[in-house]
Amino acid sequence: MNPIRSNINNLISLWQSADKSQSSHHKGEAFSVQTAINSEWPNKLWFTGSIDEQIIHSAKDFIQSSLVQLSVPHWHTEDNDTRQLFATAGFEVAFEQTGMSLALNGSYKTDSALNISKVSDQASARLWSSLFEQAFGYHLDSHLLLPQQQTDLLVAHYQGAPVGTGIIHYSDVHIAGIHAMGIIPSMRRKGFAEEMMHDMLNRASEKNASHATLQASTMGKGLYLKMGFQEDFLQTNYQLK
Numbered sequence: 001m002n003p004i005r006s007n008i009n010n011l012i013s014l015w016q017s018a019d020k021s022q023s024s025h026h027k028g029e030a031f032s033v034q035t036a037i038n039s040e041w042p043n044k045l046w047f048t049g050s051i052d053e054q055i056i057h058s059a060k061d062f063i064q065s066s067l068v069q070l071s072v073p074h075w076h077t078e079d080n081d082t083r084q085l086f087a088t089a090g091f092e093v094a095f096e097q098t099g100m101s102l103a104l105n106g107s108y109k110t111d112s113a114l115n116i117s118k119v120s121d122q123a124s125a126r127l128w129s130s131l132f133e134q135a136f137g138y139h140l141d142s143h144l145l146l147p148q149q150q151t152d153l154l155v156a157h158y159q160g161a162p163v164g165t166g167i168i169h170y171s172d173v174h175i176a177g178i179h180a181m182g183i184i185p186s187m188r189r190k191g192f193a194e195e196m197m198h199d200m201l202n203r204a205s206e207k208n209a210s211h212a213t214l215q216a217s218t219m220g221k222g223l224y225l226k227m228g229f230q231e232d233f234l235q236t237n238y239q240l241k
Helices: 003-016 053-065 083-088 122-136 192-206 218-226
Strands: 024-027 031-035 044-047 072-076 091-103 115-118 151-158 161-170 175-183 211-216 230-240
Touching: 003 031, 003 072, 003 091, 003 161, 003 175, 003 211, 003 230, 031 053, 044 053, 044 072, 053 083, 053 230, 072 083, 083 091, 083 230, 091 218, 122 151, 122 161, 122 175, 151 192, 161 192, 175 192, 192 211, 192 218, 211 218
Parallel strands: 175 211
Antiparallel strands: 024 031, 031 044, 072 230, 091 211, 091 230, 115 151, 151 161, 161 175
């Protein structure tokens, strides 16, 4: 398994899994775009090959004509450090994440403090969307990711109160992408993030996934390293100034 390519492919697959009736996809020669009008997600433009000054300016023109604000995730590996190209074209770094992967071997201990269930109807979908916005600070319309064969939306409860969200997205039979795993601010620092991660990894193992992938924030990276994830690449998310 190529951990970098598997991770990126899973992330792109999740963006492209958005409900086609409420989102649109554009595929150009050098980049692809996935947008949704009534949601702040996915609204991404990503390059499909190597980039140069002309390609970046073509993407810039597309972004400036878009009806929604687009962010540009870019995967910096040892041979494609293109920060200066972005800076010269007028982009700035919005935030950075670390692409990480983990070989799934055995099960992870859970103490059953959380009750974690799949989104199964409109009411639980609306709850999921509300919790996500509290945890991450932006809106993801739950209708874009209603449960499907490849994607499980999860809601965690503690003593009957909802505390967090998660997504497991299977881009193929071997790769389980962990996404949108967040605990609402009032319920953080209680061990719930680790408990939920263990539950999600166990669910992935039960579906015979061999590896889990994710993109970690600075806040979450320490937890994932402690759990055995390895750092594979840097993902920089750009926006036009």
